[in-house]
Amino acid sequence: APTRDLAVAEIRTTIVDVPTVRKHKLSQTSVTAQSYVIVQVRLANGVEGIGEAATLGGPRWSEESVEGIKATIDTYLAPALLGQAADRFVTAGERLDAAAKRNNAAKAALETALFDAVGQSLGLPVAALLGGAVRTSFPVLWTLASGDPDQEIAEAEGKLAARLHRTFKIKIGAQSPEADLARLTRLSKALADRATLIVDANQAWDETTARRCLPRLAGLGIALVEQPLPAWNVAGMGRLRAQGGMPPLLADECVFTPHDMLAVAEAAAADAVSLKLVKHGGLVGLRKVAAVAEAAGIGLYGGCLLESSVGAAAHLHAFAGLRELAWGCEHFGPQILTGDLVTEPLRFHDFAVHLPDGPGLGVTLDPDKLRHYARS
Ligand code: MUC
Ligand code: MG
Structure with a gap:
């Protein structure tokens, strides 16, 4: 079993573009691929949690784009969480809000990865x-x-x-x-x-x-x-x-x-x-x-x-x-x-x-697929 050292040790971000099976047309935009920022948070106990920030056609559905999300996490949000206890979700949220206004998709991806890592560490689904x-x-x-x-x-x-x-x-x-x-x-x-x-x-x-x-x-x-x-x-x-x-x-x-x-x-x-x-x-x-x-x-x-x-x-x-x-x-x-x-x-x-079974989110990132869809 992983140790109880839930300090955040490392945060990685990857932009991915995944083609859709057909064109998806909204009032303000149209997409043929979905772009996400995948966040990987590694704790001191070695457990890795994942999260995802979704967008729709660049900064058109809302103000956030994958390029902006990645830059904001890498530059402002990740430093606010490094060394912090991953299971203090409310405190983590306060620190993220102090580090950057709004940027809700970026914050959501980070917080999701904290929940996943803590759930895996404690053997509990995020829903629990x-x-x-x-x-x-x-x-x-x-x-x-x-x-x-x-x-x-x-x-x-x-x-x-x-x-x-x-x-x-x-x-x-x-x-x-x-x-x-x-x-x-x-x-x-x-x-x-x-x-x-x-x-x-x-x-x-x-x-x-x-x-x-x-x-x-x-x-x-x-x-x-x-x-x-x-x-x-x-x-x-x-x-x-x-x-x-x-x-x-x-x-x-x-x-x-x-x-x-x-x-x-x-x-x-x-x-x-x-x-x-x-x-x-x-x-x-x-x-x-x-x-x-x-x-x-x-x-x-x-x-x-x-x-x-x-x-x-x-x-x-x-x-x-x-x-x-x-x-x-x-x-x-x-x-x-x-x-x-x-x-x-x-x-x-x-x-x-x-709802997937198992601790954390109950889904496991496939490193080959992440590499395949990662923007070069
Ligand atoms: C939206 O505005 O609801 C969700 C489903 C879908 O087709 O588009 C999104 C965004
Ligand atoms: Mg809608």
């Missing part, structure tokens, strides 16, 4: 360190984002037939609202009797457009609409919800911090919130945002940024201990990559993704 798992499997949706409705219907049919996914999130906002409505009408006709459909506009609409189009989405049976308005327009989301005939709204880019969550609750701006490590700065931060949402009666949705099995496993450990995860999760990331970064990828079956 966070209070214990309430669930070990999570309903998981698939995102339709090629923009071509024929391809999207065929892709959804394949997922249904394989019993992998029966909820689909459709990315809208890359084209005009009318074109998206025509596309959604086709998808709804083909799939709505057998699947739940939700949409993500990634902030593409203004309030006037949303007021006009949201009731039509409700009419097509769309069960949830994610971030229809720009992140700054929380008051607008509140005004939309106050109007009748609207579908439920999911807050994504407007909620990074617990303070953001409180503002959304005060403005009655969302029915649910998408929880993501890259937004909340780590597992401790994710659970804080979830607690504010719970206190306000706002539902929890297990969000992603197309993580590999490393980042997805970290999310599942954080989601495992939530009392209610009303909207399930969207950790399909490992399935959209042409290859994974771990020896045994997460398991997907029966429309669910399953």
Whole structure:
């Protein structure tokens, strides 16, 4: 068994680019490869923990890019943790916040690696360190984002037939609202009797457009609409919800911090919130945002940024201990990559993704794959 010397001895960062099986198109960007920073933290006892910072198309989904994340960790964040006790997660978070403002994806990757290393050292899954798992499997949706409705219907049919996914999130906002409505009408006709459909506009609409189009989405049976308005327009989301005939709204880019969550609750701006490590700065931060949402009666949705099995496993450990995860999760990331970064990828079956067993994150970095996908 490893010794109890949990001091942080070494921190390494690697940028990787993993091609996706098809183009993934959002309102503000389109990707054919997913870029991550993989963090490896070695403790004095020799145990190594891993974490992942995901991005989507450079600094477009949020302000962080893999190049910036790596530089910030190497220059500012890693020195704040070297020599520190890895099991003092709150103290580590304070030191990271003192070393750099925001940079939440970078901090999340580091904190994940601390949790993994401590879990392995103590022989406990990360979920146990966070209070214990309430669930070990999570309903998981698939995102339709090629923009071509024929391809999207065929892709959804394949997922249904394989019993992998029966909820689909459709990315809208890359084209005009009318074109998206025509596309959604086709998808709804083909799939709505057998699947739940939700949409993500990634902030593409203004309030006037949303007021006009949201009731039509409700009419097509769309069960949830994610971030229809720009992140700054929380008051607008509140005004939309106050109007009748609207579908439920999911807050994504407007909620990074617990303070953001409180503002959304005060403005009655969302029915649910998408929880993501890259937004909340780590597992401790994710659970804080979830607690504010719970206190306000706002539902929890297990969000992603197309993580590999490393980042997805970290999310599942954080989601495992939530009392209610009303909207399930969207950790399909490992399935959209042409290859994974771990020896045994997460398991997907029966429309669910399953919490990996074993201490720490329960996934093991594959050094050959890390080398293969590492940016030279
Ligand atoms: C987002 O905005 O939700 C998550 C799933 C997906 O397809 O895109 C991401 C980002
Ligand atoms: Mg979103």
